[in-house]
Amino acid sequence: VWQPHHSGDPIVFSPLHSRSSSVEAHRSNVKLLLVSSSGGHFRGLRDLESFWQDRDRVWVTFHTATTEAILSDERKYWAFGPTNRNLPNLFRNLWLAWQVIRAERPDVIVSTGAGVAVPFIVLGKLFGARTIFVESITRVYQLSMSARLVRPFLDTIYVRWPQLLLHYPRAIAVTL
Numbered sequence: 001v002w003q004p005h006h007s008g009d010p011i012v013f014s015p016l017h018s019r020s021s022s023v024e025a026h027r028s029n030v031k032l033l034l035v036s037s038s039g040g041h042f043r044g045l046r047d048l049e050s051f052w053q054d055r056d057r058v059w060v061t062f063h064t065a066t067t068e069a070i071l072s073d074e075r076k077y078w079a080f081g082p083t084n085r086n087l088p089n090l091f092r093n094l095w096l097a098w099q100v101i102r103a104e105r106p107d108v109i110v111s112t113g114a115g116v117a118v119p120f121i122v123l124g125k126l127f128g129a130r131t132i133f134v135e136s137i138t139r140v141y142q143l144s145m146s147a148r149l150v151r152p153f154l155d156t157i158y159v160r161w162p163q164l165l166l167h168y169p170r171a172i173a174v175t176l
Contacts, residue, residue: 032057033106033129035120037083037113038064044112044134046070058104060096060120083115094119101127108132113146125153134158135171143168 032055036045042061061067063078077100080092097119109124110132111117121131135147137160147157151168159171 030055030107031105033060033100033104033109033120033124034058035060035079035109035111035117037079037081037116038062038067040136041112041114042067042070044136045110048110048134052110058100058106060100060116062116079116081116083118090115090119094123097123101129110134111150112136113144115146117146118149121150122153130155132156132158135160135164137161139164141167 032052034045034052034057036042038061057075059071059074059076060079061071061076062081067076077096079096080089083089083093093116101120101123105127106124106129108130109120111121112134113136117133121133125131131150131154133147133150133154133156135143135158139147139159140161141163143151143157143159143164151157157168157171158174159165159168160174162173164171165173
């Protein structure tokens, strides 16, 4: 259970909660697109299982032995990696994002980063999806490069450290 720091009364974390959310956004039949790199970013998205477990969802991540095993019974698309400073894979993932978003029509895109999130969040927002980014717990004083790149396209960004609110007041601080 995550607790936001921005209000006096703690509430249970819900990526569908935001300062500008509507009742419509809280319905349980929203279609989710869950996007992350493998490793810790993938683990972070899996840690939100209580939120996504009962919702229609599709995953986008890198194909590794771990992601293949964990997502064996899930709908998924394999992204192209590496994404750091790799222009060909950026374009491959941009094309993949176009195909996935057009085919799946997600209501909400939730990502924990990293680089693979960028094309999905940008195109998702252009297609009308709500976009949510959950920043890594390792980001204490500055957002990750991925979060900074997608920030103009985000409906909600969750951060783990209240210090980040000084620089990003629209963020919502949550703790585990």
